Amino acid sequence: MKRHVLIFGLVGGLLIATLQYTEYRFVIIEHSVELYSALVAILFATFGIWLGLRITRSRETIRETVVVREVLVPAEAPALEPFAPNTAHQQTLGITARELEILTLIARGFSNREIATQLFVSENTVKTHCARAFDKLGAARRTQAVQRGKELGLLP
Amino acid sequence: MKRHVLIFGLVGGLLIATLQYTEYRFVIIEHSVELYSALVAILFATFGIWLGLRITRSRETIRETVVVREVLVPAEAPALEPFAPNTAHQQTLGITARELEILTLIARGFSNREIATQLFVSENTVKTHCARAFDKLGAARRTQAVQRGKELGLLP
DNA sequence: TGTAAAATCATCCGAAAGGATGACGACATC
DNA sequence: GATGTCGTCATCCTTTCGGATGATTTTACA
Numbered sequence: 207m208k209r210h211v212l213i214f215g216l217v218g219g220l221l222i223a224t225l226q227y228t229e230y231r232f233v234i235i236e237h238s239v240e241l242y243s244a245l246v247a248i249l250f251a252t253f254g255i256w257l258g259l260r261i262t263r264s265r266e267t268i269r270e271t272v273v274v275r276e277v278l279v280p281a282e283a284p285a286l287e288p289f290a291p292n293t294a295h296q297q298t299l300g301i302t303a304r305e306l307e308i309l310t311l312i313a314r315g316f317s318n319r320e321i322a323t324q325l326f327v328s329e330n331t332v333k334t335h336c337a338r339a340f341d342k343l344g345a346a347r348r349t350q351a352v353q354r355g356k357e358l359g360l361l362p
Numbered sequence: 363m364k365r366h367v368l369i370f371g372l373v374g375g376l377l378i379a380t381l382q383y384t385e386y387r388f389v390i391i392e393h394s395v396e397l398y399s400a401l402v403a404i405l406f407a408t409f410g411i412w413l414g415l416r417i418t419r420s421r422e423t424i425r426e427t428v429v430v431r432e433v434l435v436p437a438e439a440p441a442l443e444p445f446a447p448n449t450a451h452q453q454t455l456g457i458t459a460r461e462l463e464i465l466t467l468i469a470r471g472f473s474n475r476e477i478a479t480q481l482f483v484s485e486n487t488v489k490t491h492c493a494r495a496f497d498k499l500g501a502a503r504r505t506q507a508v509q510r511g512k513e514l515g516l517l518p
Numbered sequence: 519t520g521t522a523a524a525a526t527c528a529t530c531c532g533a534a535a536g537g538a539t540g541a542c543g544a545c546a547t548c
Numbered sequence: 549g550a551t552g553t554c555g556t557c558a559t560c561c562t563t564t565c566g567g568a569t570g571a572t573t574t575t576a577c578a
Contacts (some may be wrong), residue, residue: 312504327557328556460525474564492565
């Protein structure tokens with residue numbers, strides 16, 4: 207904690223030094239004194255805020271060690287339901303069955319190559335389906351496509 | 363954190379230096395001081411905002427983990443909204459809070475670059491966190507990591 | 519005060535993914 | 549027979565990811 211005060215003083219001194227050094231030039235430009243003082247004020251204000259945040263931080267971390275260690279069993283075992291994809295959204299978006307099939311495989315974490323192997327098609331085909339599905343979902347990445355798919359109830 | 367102070371001082375000094383250097387030109391262009399002051403103000407404002415976000419970030423993440431653990435205490439009632447990640451699995455796998463944070467952003471479909479922007483860190487850092495999280499989860503791809511994370515109750 | 523864990527950042531390199539585009543055959547429908 | 553959709557496959561090119569590795573800084577804790 208001592209270090210912060212030291213840094214504070216150091217920066218302050220440095221600013222004051224530069225202030226003294228550049229003072230004369232600023233006098234030449236009339237009315238720039240107010241500007242300059244405002245700048246310094248802003249500078250010190252932000253720095254002060256920073257310092258305040260910095261100091262108040264270490265106090266809250268102590269609380270963390272107190273609370274920990276409890277629990278288990280979030281109970282996350284949904285029944286084996288066959289999952290019915292939302293065909294309404296699927297059709298309005300124009301997503302074909304094949305594209306949805308590939309989307310589910312993407313959601314399970316398979317790569318394009320693995321998907322191609324599983325479906326007995328070429329990797330290029332998978333990529334084409336991907337591109338079309340992404341376009342229809344408005345997704346730029348497969349993770350985004352998965353997220354959108356789950357939002358729309360297309361994926362389990 | 364020392365680096366921030368250094369950057370702070372550096373930017374300040376640089377600005378003052380350029381101020382000195384360009385002073386005469388601004389004298390020639392009469393009364394452009396207002397424009398100049400506005401520019402400097404904007405600069406420092408953005409810098410201050412950046413600094414503030416940068417500083418408060420780590421504190422918020424810490425506070426978040428505290429809240430999460432407090433939520434976990436009533437284990438019998440599976441509350442719907444605030445989603446409590448399974449800390450048991452998280453700790454046995456050695457997944458840190460930061461890694462989990464990045465995992466959730468991955469699950470939401472963000473790219474590494476987007477995540478880096480949101481968290482105010484470099485893309486390289488995000489990639490490092492990714493690599494470690496993937497390793498701990500036994501995942502080779504981000505989609506796979508998301509799938510594993512959901513299986514383990516780490517992600518909503 | 520020293521240490522260990524965590525977080526940060528970087529570089530190199532190869533693999534994977536994505537965009538754009540064209541093409542071809544099967545099949546259904548009008 | 550013309551048209552349209554779907555599935556298939558390809559090439560070229562760019563971007564993104566991921567692995568490996570090393571380094572520094574910050575934080576927590578003993």
